[in-house]
Amino acid sequence: xxxxxxxxxxxxxxxxxxxxxxxxxxxxxxxxxxxxxxxxxxxxxxxxxxxxxxxxxxxxxxxxxxxxxxxxxxxxxxxxxxxxxxxxxxxxxxxxxxxxxxxxxxxxxxxxxxxxxxxxxxxxxxxxxxxxxxxxxxxxxxxxxxxxxxxxxxxxxxxxxxxxxxxxxxxxxxxxxxxxxxxxxxxxxxxxxxxxxxxxxxxxxxxxxxxxxxxxxxxxxx
Numbered sequence: 001x002x003x004x005x006x007x008x009x010x011x012x013x014x015x016x017x018x019x020x021x022x023x024x025x026x027x028x029x030x031x032x033x034x035x036x037x038x039x040x041x042x043x044x045x046x047x048x049x050x051x052x053x054x055x056x057x058x059x060x061x062x063x064x065x066x067x068x069x070x071x072x073x074x075x076x077x078x079x080x081x082x083x084x085x086x087x088x089x090x091x092x093x094x095x096x097x098x099x100x101x102x103x104x105x106x107x108x109x110x111x112x113x114x115x116x117x118x119x120x121x122x123x124x125x126x127x128x129x130x131x132x133x134x135x136x137x138x139x140x141x142x143x144x145x146x147x148x149x150x151x152x153x154x155x156x157x158x159x160x161x162x163x164x165x166x167x168x169x170x171x172x173x174x175x176x177x178x179x180x181x182x183x184x185x186x187x188x189x190x191x192x193x194x195x196x197x198x199x200x201x202x203x204x205x206x207x208x209x210x211x212x213x214x215x216x217x218x219x220x221x222x
Contacts, residue, residue, distance in 0.1 A: 070136065108124065
């Protein structure tokens with residue numbers, strides 16, 4: 001194949017990849033819009049219809065909200081905590097059971113026999129509560145895990161800041177040790193007293209240098 005054919009094939013592959021991404025994004029957006037619209041319809045039925053359709057809509061709405069909220073919490077935490085990936089796998093299984101149950105509840109909404117609805121609704125509501133509670137347990141556990149990690153990190157950071165603040169405040173010079181102590185420290189008139197000597201101290205020091213030491217004088221011969 002010539003270079004032109006290779007370039008054309010590469011361009012086609014790129015266009016196909018971009019088209020696939022666009023299609024996937026469009027499908028996801030359409031699903032999100034459809035789910036939002038259906039949730040709004042369920043809320044309307046739950047609040048305006050006190051009969052069996054309203055009760056069924058309340059069960060479906062609570063089930064959907066628990067699964068959706070848990071998925072959002074786990075997906076936001078998995079980038080920082082790899083262990084949350086296992087929780088996402090469990091959530092997928094819960095969502096599969098939730099989708100199956102939602103289909104059954106939707107069919108029950110259109111059941112004309114009230115006795116049939118009264119017989120099946122308690123069973124389906126109990127299953128929905130189990131799935132809802134399991135999803136909430138996952139969400140709450142992830143939230144508690146994030147809060148605990150944040151508290152530990154803040155505690156460690158606070159300790160480091162306290163140590164740094166103590167180090168910054170330690171501006172005093174260390175005291176000399178016993179081995180390195182100056183035996184003549186504090187001697188009056190000494191030039192090495194750690195400060196500039198006064199004029200009187202300098203004169204006194206010069207006078208002591210010029211003055212002969214009586215201990216070093218040789219005795220007069222008798």
